[in-house]
Amino acid sequence: MTDYARPETMTEALRLMAGGNWRVLAGGTDLYPGAGSRLAGPLLDVTAIPGFSGISQGGGLRIGAATPWSVIAAADLPRACDALQQAALQVGGRQIQNAGTVGGNLCNASPAADGVPPLLALDAEVELLSAGGTRRIDLKDFLLGPRKIALEPGEILAAILIPDSALRGRSAFLKLGARTHLVISIAMVAARLEIERGYVSEAAVAVGSCSAVAVRLPLVETALRGSAVAEAVGKVSAPDVQEALAPIDDVRATSAYRREAAVELVRRAVAEALA
Numbered sequence: 527m528t529d530y531a532r533p534e535t536m537t538e539a540l541r542l543m544a545g546g547n548w549r550v551l552a553g554g555t556d557l558y559p560g561a562g563s564r565l566a567g568p569l570l571d572v573t574a575i576p577g578f579s580g581i582s583q584g585g586g587l588r589i590g591a592a593t594p595w596s597v598i599a600a601a602d603l604p605r606a607c608d609a610l611q612q613a614a615l616q617v618g619g620r621q622i623q624n625a626g627t628v629g630g631n632l633c634n635a636s637p638a639a640d641g642v643p644p645l646l647a648l649d650a651e652v653e654l655l656s657a658g659g660t661r662r663i664d665l666k667d668f669l670l671g672p673r674k675i676a677l678e679p680g681e682i683l684a685a686i687l688i689p690d691s692a693l694r695g696r697s698a699f700l701k702l703g704a705r706t707h708l709v710i711s712i713a714m715v716a717a718r719l720e721i722e723r724g725y726v727s728e729a730a731v732a733v734g735s736c737s738a739v740a741v742r743l744p745l746v747e748t749a750l751r752g753s754a755v756a757e758a759v760g761k762v763s764a765p766d767v768q769e770a771l772a773p774i775d776d777v778r779a780t781s782a783y784r785r786e787a788a789v790e791l792v793r794r795a796v797a798e799a800l801a
Contacts, residue, residue, distance in 0.1 A: 529568030536575050536655065536684070543570065544657040544680045552592040555618070555626040556634040578684065579627075587688040591629025595641075596620070598628060607688075609644035609697035609716040609795075616640055616701055629683045632665070635673050635739075642669065642740040643716035644699050646732035649692040653685040654678075662687065669739040695720035695728065698798035700791045703778075711735045712779040713787040717795035719750070719758070726750045726758050731792060736773040736784045743770050746792060759797050764789045 531548070533539040542548055548570040551557055558565065572578050572592055579592040581601050589598065599614035617623055617631065617640050631641040632652065642665070650665040657680060665686070668676050677683065697718035703709035713735050720728035729750035734740035745766035753761045764786075773784035 530571065531568070532571040532574050534574045534576075536578070539570060539572060539575055539682065540655060540657045540680070543682060547679075550633070550682060552627040552630050553594065553625040554630075555622050556630055572682070586690045587693060589628055589686040589688070591632075591683045591685055592627045593629075595623040595626050595628065595631075599623065604693045605696040606648065606693045606718055607644075607697065608799075609647060609699035609718065610641070612699040613640045613644050613701070613714075613716070616699075628686060632668070632686070633675055633677070633683055635669055635671070635675050637672055637738055637740070638710050638714075638735045639740070640701065640711070640714065640734070643714055643732035643734040644697065645686060645688075646740055646742055647692075647697060647716040647718040647730040648688045649730070651687045651689075652683055653687055654681045655684045656681040660684075666739075666742070671738045692718070692730070696799050698795045700795045700798070702787050702791060710778065713773075713784050713791055715788065715791040715795045717792065717799045719796065719799045721755060721800070724755050726753050726755065731796070733767070733771060733788050733792065736771040736788050738772065741770050743767055743792070745769055750796070755800055758800060759793050762789070762793045762796055767792050 531542055548568050551569045551571045579590045582588045595614040595617045599611050628641055631639050645665055651662050652668045654661050695718055699716045701711045701714040703711050716732050718730040719726055729747040731743045731746050732740055749761040750758055767789045768785050773781040775781050
């Protein structure tokens with residue numbers, strides 16, 4: 527029989543986590559399909575914990591780990607979060623968006639996780655809680671590889687934190703798949719740009735589904751900074767994009783196709799963020 531607990535406080539949840547090998551359950555959209563014929567426990571349902579879901583602003587942005595994608599998509603957020611909200615509308619169908627959570631998307635650690643490139647472009651950190659205290663690490667350091675995260679025994683991912691400095695400018699998210707919706711991406715891109723007096727003052731660009739984890743593109747970002755808006759798209763070169771990528775061949779696409787697709791998606795995302 528599967529052990530199950532639904533604590534109503536974070537203190538209780540952390541006490542349980544410290545005393546056993548609990549699997550955290552929120553939306554269950556990754557956990558249930560991956561369980562096969564038997565859902566192994568023990569399961570710790572975090573959906574009753576106050577503050578574990580929801581978005582708050584002030585000195586940055588705090589997104590509770592159990593916040594559903596549909597809530598993120600409908601929230602009144604700065605234009606810098608456009609890419610995150612666009613991605614939220616492409617995480618499966620409406621039923622999945624209502625149930626699936628941003629924290630689950632990160633902890634599942636798929637190379638094709640839709641939420642990761644927009645959050646990387648927003649300089650996101652994760653807040654990790656345990657009975658021993660709280661720690662914060664950059665999202666890029668939390669994601670170690672396919673299905674691998676830097677979560678220590680007894681820890682829970684409590685929130686995603688976006689600094690105020692990353693909430694400036696505008697952003698865009700583009701995803702390429704075999705069809706427009708309900709598909710695992712071949713490649714995806716998020717771009718966030720800040721514009722001052724007709725020039726790009728800051729740039730953050732991330733690509734997913736083209737490496738073991740989604741990555742930022744430092745060479746592209748450097749090329750974009752300081753460029754005139756009218757010339758920015760032309761500053762995106764194929765070598766600068768592809769230098770950071772390590773795509774694989776699989777049933778969805780070849781590595782060569784992913785490399786070419788990533789270049790085109792970056793250019794289009796930059797153009798959309800500037801539009």
